[in-house]
Amino acid sequence: MKKSLLLLAALCYLLVACNSNSPEAEADQPQDAAVELEALAYTLYTSKSELFVEFKPLVVGTESRFAAHFTALGDLFKAIGKGTVKLSLVGEGASQSITATEPEVPGIFRLRMTPEKAGNYKLVFDIQTPIYTDQIIIENVKVYPDEKTAIAQQPEASGGGNDITYLKEQAWKVEFANAPAQIELFSEVIRTGGQILAAPGDEAVVTTQISGVVSFTGKNFLPGSSIPAGMSLFTVKSNEVVQSNLGAEVTKAETDLATTKKNFERASELIKDKIISEREFLEAQLRYENAQTQLKAVSVSRNFNQNRQRISTPMGGFLKNILVENGQFVNAGQPLATISKNKKLLLRADVSQRYFSKLAAITAANFKTTDSEQVFNTGQLNGKVLSFGKTAVANSPFVPFTFEMDNVGNFIPGSVVEVFLQAASQPALVVPVTALLEEQGVFYVYVQTEGESFQKREVKIGAADGLRVQILSGIAEGERVVTKGAYQIKLSTASGTLPAHGHEH
Known part of the structure; x- marks a missing residue:
């Protein structure tokens, strides 16, 4: 009798155990314990600063940690090494704030805040440096009443696809900058060679x-x-x-x-x-x-x-x-x-005869000397079209096109230059020529999709005027492309290593 009871007990135990492992039983188990809040990331720009900040969704009564990366914009993007940042949570009749008096490391300010009331808010970052002050606002930031609600309303994580990670700590150590692709008036360009000459009457x-x-x-x-x-x-x-x-x-x-x-x-x-x-x-x-x-x-x-x-x-x-x-x-x-006197100079461009019909429409030119990458514009040098040849130069297939301009760039008469003659203007999507990289005849740029995420995009290019290049396809207006430091991103992808950093997630 005892053996029968023991056998019956064992069978009941196995039945309960199997039932608890069934898919239906798993479905009845609470899922929140296995789900964590994913960090939010924002990248915003003003004319002075870039803010890249990461923090988890805000929950009432839970301390939120902010890793705010501040970059001073200019010809080169550099970490803000000195200054204070005040973070304010403002909205629905309530506000609270916290201040970081200095960066933890150059460019990175650590802030902690515990939201007190649920609702819709905006995060206001006020930064003050020895050089300038700035304000960046993140609109429509929600404070959840509890973590369960926050998890329930959390959007599904989107895959990074082919995004390349390049940290702020890396960008701040090299010559780095980015700029939005913009539609601007862009001139049809005739690229040719030429020479700087002394102006008549100036010698x-x-x-x-x-x-x-x-x-x-x-x-x-x-x-x-x-x-x-x-x-x-x-x-x-x-x-x-x-x-x-x-x-x-x-x-x-x-x-x-x-x-x-x-x-x-x-x-x-x-x-x-x-x-x-x-x-x-x-x-x-x-x-x-x-x-x-x-x-x-x-x-x-x-x-x-x-x-x-x-x-x-x-x-x-x-x-x-x-x-x-x-x-x-x-x-x-x-x-x-x-x-x-060397106050006035002539810029003579030697133009192929096939462009003769377009010479009358040319109004300005960009040019650079063979020993420098700096590009000058005749308009900025008070330049004007002096003349263009009606016949080809003797023993030459070229037609001379001549500008007169002020010598404010310390040019040397006789210097050989590369000239970009500019004709009629029309709107075009352009980026700086420094954004372009080339591999076996294929051009591409790096597009910054988030603060530390980039995509390598193949682009089809049109004309270039020495400063800008026309983009026919590959990127859209407003997308930010890397204008300085693209080669360093390329090298980082080849090495496959990233420096250690302390972002809050």
Whole structure:
């Protein structure tokens, strides 16, 4: 009898155990214990700052921990190393706040807050740094009455897909920046080569009017030296060896003038009585006029005497080059030096003939020198279109297109440049050219989807003007693309390692 009772008890136990493990029994078990609140993440921008903050859904009476990452925007995005952050929970007639007086580490502020009342709120971050103040607001933040309600209303986690993780701690250590893809007026671009030239009238060539031996009148004459107007540069002294002595030429010209003048006056009297012919009179008049012209041609400034000429600068500027040596023999009319004001320059672009029909529509240009990546715009340099060729340059298939502009960039005349001629403008989706990376002829950019999440996107590009490039497909307006530091993200994906960090989840 006892064995029968024991056997019956064992069968009952097994039956209860099996029933408790059945799917129906599992369905009756509470699920909340196995579900945790997932952290929320927000990324917001102002003109000064970027905020990336993580925290779990807010529950009344439960302490919430905020890991707020603040980045100062500019040419480069850098962590805010000094400052205070005040976090306020505001809404429905209630508010509370907490302040972090300094970052835990540069860029990361830790804040803790225990919500007191359920409802809809907004989170207000007020940041004050030694340089600026800013405010960032997260709208429609819900405070739940209890954790069970928060879990019940928690949205399903979305998969990250092909997102690449690149932490703020990584970005702050390198040259990093991003910018939204924007639709802007974008000009049709003709990309070509060119050269920077000195503007006409902005240079003067100093020459000698007599032949002789040249001497420098100043000391330390070097190319690049500042030269005031009227400054004495050279003295040319002739001697008995010089065959074409200008002093002798002046004397001869004066003698010729006196002789031809007498002959012309005599011929004027004779023609009245028709003693000479009209032809003879006209010949005498012509010889007299030629003698006057010859004397003017050989006359020099008041600084000239028959054996010496002192040569001064015709204008102020700088000494571009010296074309003779001290003590060298020079001939009359020979250039001695070049003086340049260097205030105006010409930008000459050599354009292929196939673009000739579009040249009339060109209004501006971007350009950069071969030794620098800095891009200049003719409009910013007070530039204007000077002319464009109606025919090709001799022995060249190119048509010259010329701008005049101010020399405010310390350009050197003669420099070779890359030119982006800009024609008619129309709206286009553009990003900075620095955002582009290329692999085997395929272009792509990194799009920042969240504070520390990025996607590698292949893009189809159009024209580029040296600063911006047109995007035909691959990204949408408003998406933020990495403009500096894209290569570092590429390297981080290859290494597969991430630095340790302390985000609150």
